Amino acid sequence: MEKHSKAEKENTITARSKTASKPSSPIKNKPAVNGNGKLKQDTSLLEEFVLDAIKDIYWAEKHLIKTMPKLNKAATTPELKRVFTDHLAVSEEHVSRLEKVFELMGKKAQAKKCEAMAGITKEAEGIIEETEKGTLTRDVALIMAAQKVEHYEIATYGGLVQITKIMGKGEISGILAQTLAEEKDADHLLTEVAENNINMEAEEEGDGEEKN
Numbered sequence: 001m002e003k004h005s006k007a008e009k010e011n012t013i014t015a016r017s018k019t020a021s022k023p024s025s026p027i028k029n030k031p032a033v034n035g036n037g038k039l040k041q042d043t044s045l046l047e048e049f050v051l052d053a054i055k056d057i058y059w060a061e062k063h064l065i066k067t068m069p070k071l072n073k074a075a076t077t078p079e080l081k082r083v084f085t086d087h088l089a090v091s092e093e094h095v096s097r098l099e100k101v102f103e104l105m106g107k108k109a110q111a112k113k114c115e116a117m118a119g120i121t122k123e124a125e126g127i128i129e130e131t132e133k134g135t136l137t138r139d140v141a142l143i144m145a146a147q148k149v150e151h152y153e154i155a156t157y158g159g160l161v162q163i164t165k166i167m168g169k170g171e172i173s174g175i176l177a178q179t180l181a182e183e184k185d186a187d188h189l190l191t192e193v194a195e196n197n198i199n200m201e202a203e204e205e206g207d208g209e210e211k212n
């Protein structure tokens with residue numbers, strides 16, 4: 001019975017994804033391309049798109065600085081608390097780097113609400129409400145939420161590193177690559193903490209056991 005409904009569900013998802021309309025591209029027109037297929041360095045539409053993406057991640061980083069102390073306070077194990085404390089300092093550095101990027105682009109630093117990050121952090125705050133204080137289950141859930149944050153940042157910085165490199169903005173690309181490497185480090189660290197300090201013990205946590 002259950003298997004059947006699962007299969008049905010999957011079929012529905014497949015059918016939906018086949019018929020889903022293509023998301024509209026944020027680049028309205030095709031960027032200009034040279035004869036050799038490479039992007040022209042002065043492609044203003046692409047530059048506009050990059051600037052927009054930087055404003056978006058600038059908002060995301062600033063928002064994370066506000067969210068990180070809440071995650072830190074909610075976490076159970078000292079190991080996870082330390083990851084959040086360290087990443088708060090790192091995120092402050094990421095904000096400074098983005099301000100340098102704005103400067104190199106000759107633009108004023110400006111944040112634009114990142115709906116994706118707003119959603120991911122809202123979910124993280126929901127986890128705090130839904131899990132019991134002092135449990136390892138809460139830490140497992142917080143790690144998953146934090147990894148969603150990291151993966152979003154990795155996708156954004158990863159894309160920006162490549163695009164800015166193609167645009168011939170080597171210095172900007174280099175700055176963003178430093179941040180990208182640190183987001184990847186944070187992601188690995190979260191996995192390590194989960195594997196070494198939390199997951200196994202969380203599995204032994206009793207059902208419905210009062211922890212607070």
Ligand SMILES: [Fe+2]
Pocket residue numbers: 061090091094153179183
């Ligand atoms: Fe960051």
